Amino acid sequence: MGLNVTSAYSGEVLEQLLVKATTGNQLVDGGHIRVEPNVTKKFSIPRLRAGNMLQKRKENPEITDSKGDFTVDEKYLEPKDFMAFTVFNPRAFERFWRPYQPKGNLVFAELPPEAQNAMLAEMAKVVDFELGGHFITGEYGTNDGEYFDGILTRISASSNVITFDSPAAITSTNILSVLKSVRNSIPKQLRGNVNLKIFMSVDDADLYDDVLTNQAHKGADYTDVNSERFKGIKIVPLAQWTKDVVVATVASSNIDSNFWAGVGYDDDAEVIQIDKLSNASELYFFKMLMKADTNIVFDEDIVLYDGRVSVGDE
Numbered sequence: 001m002g003l004n005v006t007s008a009y010s011g012e013v014l015e016q017l018l019v020k021a022t023t024g025n026q027l028v029d030g031g032h033i034r035v036e037p038n039v040t041k042k043f044s045i046p047r048l049r050a051g052n053m054l055q056k057r058k059e060n061p062e063i064t065d066s067k068g069d070f071t072v073d074e075k076y077l078e079p080k081d082f083m084a085f086t087v088f089n090p091r092a093f094e095r096f097w098r099p100y101q102p103k104g105n106l107v108f109a110e111l112p113p114e115a116q117n118a119m120l121a122e123m124a125k126v127v128d129f130e131l132g133g134h135f136i137t138g139e140y141g142t143n144d145g146e147y148f149d150g151i152l153t154r155i156s157a158s159s160n161v162i163t164f165d166s167p168a169a170i171t172s173t174n175i176l177s178v179l180k181s182v183r184n185s186i187p188k189q190l191r192g193n194v195n196l197k198i199f200m201s202v203d204d205a206d207l208y209d210d211v212l213t214n215q216a217h218k219g220a221d222y223t224d225v226n227s228e229r230f231k232g233i234k235i236v237p238l239a240q241w242t243k244d245v246v247v248a249t250v251a252s253s254n255i256d257s258n259f260w261a262g263v264g265y266d267d268d269a270e271v272i273q274i275d276k277l278s279n280a281s282e283l284y285f286f287k288m289l290m291k292a293d294t295n296i297v298f299d300e301d302i303v304l305y306d307g308r309v310s311v312g313d314e
Contacts, residue, residue, distance in 0.1 A: 023129060026240070027136065027261075028132070032199075035262075037265060043262050045260060046072065047075065052067070077261070077294070079292050080147055082292075084290070087277055088283065134292070135261060136152050136238065137240065149295075152245065154295055155247060162185050162187075162303045170307050172210060175207050175208050175211055179198070182303050190301060195256070195257070196249070197248070201237065201241040201242060202237045233248070243308075244308050245304070247304055249301055261293065263290070264291035264292070271288065
């Protein structure tokens with residue numbers, strides 16, 4: 001059942017329902033991923049790369065003097081179908097808040113608009129948070145929870161990203177050297193890009209902040225937070241990012257971003273169907289239909305430090 005009753009209290013309490021705060025979809029809300037809307041089946045991301053072309057001047061160049069080439073290929077976004085669906089009984093509210101008691105005869109009992117709006121808003125918020133996690137670490141499969149491949153899943157599966165030999169779990173002892181190695185591995189032509197970012201988990205970002213604070217005559221004091229940057233590169237801590245994994249690349253909401261997502265429609269996560277489960281039922285349902293997928297564009301422009309301990313290493 002979609003409504004969990006955990007109290008028998010029937011008196012009047014607050015006039016509003018209290019809801020839990022969440023971080024939402026941080027990749028999208030933070031402008032770290034390009035979102036392509038209205039992708040119902042398949043969307044092509046064309047890639048153009050050119051080789052070196054400069055050479056000595058020739059007065060009468062021929063076809064054999066041609067140097068360099070253009071490489072054109074493409075990657076795809078193929079949004080997968082999934083949904084949010086929950087069933088609840090409006091009469092369950094009678095046990096909690098008197099202002100929200102269903103009105104009218106019991107046969108036609110309905111959830112009052114105030115409670116309905118609160119539940120709809122909470123559902124949209126929770127779905128947005130869940131979706132944010134799948135945008136990062138999602139994996140496509142046949143089971144519930146396996147809706148589409150997330151950005152980190154795509155990066156980990158690519159053989160063309162820049163990686164490291166024998167990376168270790170991130171600790172306060174090695175985090176500075178890890179960030180230094182990541183920065184030194186970023187292709188030099190990307191170093192000055194304003195959208196170059198380093199992604200890491202909140203836990204690892206906290207470690208970095210603590211290390212800076214503990215440096216003698218450097219960093220902020222214990223009452224302040226250090227700047228989320230390393231050698232001028234913006235650090236982006238994400239609540240649903242995997243610990244011990246650091247990624248550096250160009251990421252934004254523009255078309256030059258290395259992170260892309262395709263969705264069915266912009267407002268899929270806000271369009272919620274609500275109705276009785278059946279004509280003879282007292283139960284109601286909330287339902288949302290969605291489509292989404294992610295991909296990376298230029299694998300060779302992504303630096304991946306993956307210090308997760310595999311099963312074989314434990």
